[in-house]
Amino acid sequence: MVALDQEFRMSDALLLIHGGAGVPADAGLLAPQREALRDILLAGQRWLAAGAPAVEVVVQTVALLEDCPWFNAGHGAVLNAEGDCELDAAVMDGSRLQAGAVAGLRRTRNPVRAAEALLKGGSRPLMLIGAAADAYAQAQGCEMVTPGYFETPLRRAQWQAWRAAAQSAPRLDHDGRMGTVGAVARDSSGNLAAATSTGGMTGKAVGRIGDSPLIGAGTYADDRVAVSCTGTGEAFIRLAAAHAVAARLRWGGQGLQAAAASVVQEELPRVGGEGGLIALGRSGDGVWAFNTPGMYRGRVGVQAEPRVAVFAD
Amino acid sequence: MVALDQEFRMSDALLLIHGGAGVPADAGLLAPQREALRDILLAGQRWLAAGAPAVEVVVQTVALLEDCPWFNAGHGAVLNAEGDCELDAAVMDGSRLQAGAVAGLRRTRNPVRAAEALLKGGSRPLMLIGAAADAYAQAQGCEMVTPGYFETPLRRAQWQAWRAAAQSAPRLDHDGRMGTVGAVARDSSGNLAAATSTGGMTGKAVGRIGDSPLIGAGTYADDRVAVSCTGTGEAFIRLAAAHAVAARLRWGGQGLQAAAASVVQEELPRVGGEGGLIALGRSGDGVWAFNTPGMYRGRVGVQAEPRVAVFAD
Numbered sequence: 001m002v003a004l005d006q007e008f009r010m011s012d013a014l015l016l017i018h019g020g021a022g023v024p025a026d027a028g029l030l031a032p033q034r035e036a037l038r039d040i041l042l043a044g045q046r047w048l049a050a051g052a053p054a055v056e057v058v059v060q061t062v063a064l065l066e067d068c069p070w071f072n073a074g075h076g077a078v079l080n081a082e083g084d085c086e087l088d089a090a091v092m093d094g095s096r097l098q099a100g101a102v103a104g105l106r107r108t109r110n111p112v113r114a115a116e117a118l119l120k121g122g123s124r125p126l127m128l129i130g131a132a133a134d135a136y137a138q139a140q141g142c143e144m145v146t147p148g149y150f151e152t153p154l155r156r157a158q159w160q161a162w163r164a165a166a167q168s169a170p171r172l173d174h175d176g177r178m179g180t181v182g183a184v185a186r187d188s189s190g191n192l193a194a195a196t197s198t199g200g201m202t203g204k205a206v207g208r209i210g211d212s213p214l215i216g217a218g219t220y221a222d223d224r225v226a227v228s229c230t231g232t233g234e235a236f237i238r239l240a241a242a243h244a245v246a247a248r249l250r251w252g253g254q255g256l257q258a259a260a261a262s263v264v265q266e267e268l269p270r271v272g273g274e275g276g277l278i279a280l281g282r283s284g285d286g287v288w289a290f291n292t293p294g295m296y297r298g299r300v301g302v303q304a305e306p307r308v309a310v311f312a313d
Numbered sequence: 314m315v316a317l318d319q320e321f322r323m324s325d326a327l328l329l330i331h332g333g334a335g336v337p338a339d340a341g342l343l344a345p346q347r348e349a350l351r352d353i354l355l356a357g358q359r360w361l362a363a364g365a366p367a368v369e370v371v372v373q374t375v376a377l378l379e380d381c382p383w384f385n386a387g388h389g390a391v392l393n394a395e396g397d398c399e400l401d402a403a404v405m406d407g408s409r410l411q412a413g414a415v416a417g418l419r420r421t422r423n424p425v426r427a428a429e430a431l432l433k434g435g436s437r438p439l440m441l442i443g444a445a446a447d448a449y450a451q452a453q454g455c456e457m458v459t460p461g462y463f464e465t466p467l468r469r470a471q472w473q474a475w476r477a478a479a480q481s482a483p484r485l486d487h488d489g490r491m492g493t494v495g496a497v498a499r500d501s502s503g504n505l506a507a508a509t510s511t512g513g514m515t516g517k518a519v520g521r522i523g524d525s526p527l528i529g530a531g532t533y534a535d536d537r538v539a540v541s542c543t544g545t546g547e548a549f550i551r552l553a554a555a556h557a558v559a560a561r562l563r564w565g566g567q568g569l570q571a572a573a574a575s576v577v578q579e580e581l582p583r584v585g586g587e588g589g590l591i592a593l594g595r596s597g598d599g600v601w602a603f604n605t606p607g608m609y610r611g612r613v614g615v616q617a618e619p620r621v622a623v624f625a626d
Contacts, residue, residue, distance in 0.1 A: 132520025207445025208438040216553035240529035240556040251565030
């Protein structure tokens with residue numbers, strides 16, 4: 001686990017992002033991925049500086065991560081057991097405890113925007129699934145695409161390798177250049193928000209939902225902390241991992257770093273979970289924690305320059 | 314809120330059930346509903362006495378509640394905006410933190426059994442949605458039915474009234490004879506489990522998921538407490554209500570009654586939530602809490618006779 005430095009902690013408006021936890025195997029892809037994360041952080045910095053609310057910053061940031069082919073969400077998502085993309089996303093506004101979530105999308109270009117529309121609708125409903133969720137997104141003005149939009153040659157190759165190996169179990173993107181994406185932000189008013197988006201795992205069962213779109217599991221924000229997770233989703237669900245970090249702060253009086261470390265380094269391995277999370281507290285303290293060799297991640301503040309990391313760097 | 318009595322707290326193997334929170338409007342239906350709850354508690358008592366694991370007791374109990382036409386789950390579920398039944402359920406085994414969840418079922422007679430199959434499969438995957446979830450249930454040997462099986466004349470009449478009133482917002486079953494069902498149990502080994510099943514709300518959007526099938530929101534169990542919720546699902550999701558009860562015990566050192574009261578009487582109203590929950594602790598202490606005029610509920614122990622209640626009785 002890597003705690004953030006003092007400069008970052010003192011800044012007023014902040015953004016942390018992740019592009020998934022895993023084990024990068026192809027060093028040749030690291031450079032473009034780092035570059036993409038840095039560009040997205042710079043965009044986030046502009047929104048922070050313009051005074052955008054935290055919830056807007058995380059939605060726009062995650063939408064950029066969805067559009068980027070290097071990460072497992074939106075364009076570039078992994079393929080399920082049948083070779084299709086099914087997309088999940090969630091967003092939560094900590095200041096009002098409002099949230100939106102979608103699962104099993106196949107036509108909405110930016111799943112996080114469908115989740116945002118539900119949040120803006122007052123979280124009633126809060127969560128929609130399947131074709132009805134796509135239809136809702138379309139009615140709300142979200143951009144629709146044909147399913148082929150999401151697929152990239154790299155993901156098709158990974159899926160073919162998965163199928164050729166006749167692996168019965170879905171796998172994290174462990175070969176493993178990319179993953180779920182997420183963002184947490186604190187705006188200049190001190191409000192917190194979190195958003196997460198994913199294509200799941202290569203070869204996942206059709207209709208399978210992981211932790212990303214589940215409020216409290218992969219995504220949570222209140223007035224103390226915002227959390228976005230990545231990894232073996234089922235383990236995060238069983239722990240209510242994102243809410244567990246918030247609960248340790250709220251009822252346990254724990255610090256953010258201790259709370260994140262306990263969930264990721266102690267609890268997660270007990271249920272066979274691999275992955276990590278990013279979290280941002282209301283006083284501007286941030287943390288990223290992971291129990292995998294690497295996690296694509298980055299941070300930026302209004303004054304603080306973007307910093308991108310993959311391993312324990 | 315009503316705390317359980319000493320006799321119940323001292324018994325070894327225990328079961329609490331609920332049939333939804335709301336405002337019973339038709340006193341004529343109360344008698345058969347109470348009778349149904351009592352019969353189901355007696356069945357639960359036999360399983361408890363036979364030494365069945367807690368997770369099996371809650372699944373079998375919830376399956377009976379699903380089969381009963383008086384409650385909003387399985388046969389007798391409410392109809393969505395298009396006049397169809399879409400069913401959600403979850404189960405969690407607190408001793409192993411294993412869980413299973415399904416949403417958007419249309420063909421599986423007992424949604425809780427589909428959730429159980431996922432749990433028994435090692436929670437990998439843990440949650441399935443839509444037609445794929447029905448197909449999984451069928452492959453696991455769950456009984457399939459035609460969609461018409463779930464519908465009752467009463468639910469059709471409620472749906473027609475909803476549509477005639479041109480209500481744009483879904484409504485809790487406030488007229489309000491029935492509701493979501495759930496069970497929490499503690500077996501003779503001290504293990505805890507929780508299960509919840511629902512048809513949602515009359516006129517709900519197609520594809521809408523409430524808290525019932527979401528681990529941490531409407532259903533949660535660990536080695537300290539098992540919780541099943543009922544009410545306006547979105548509010549429970551925003552609070553991660555079931556996990557919040559567990560978190561208050563685990564990290565806040567709160568008692569079960571104080572934790573349940575805080576969530577239901579203080580936090581829930583702040584996010585516009587109505588409903589209640591049942592919870593059972595590892596030492597055999599139990600509680601039910603609700604902020605509606607009534608909640609169908611009951612409890613039984615190996616030695617303790619069944620007790621059924623609707624209002625603050």
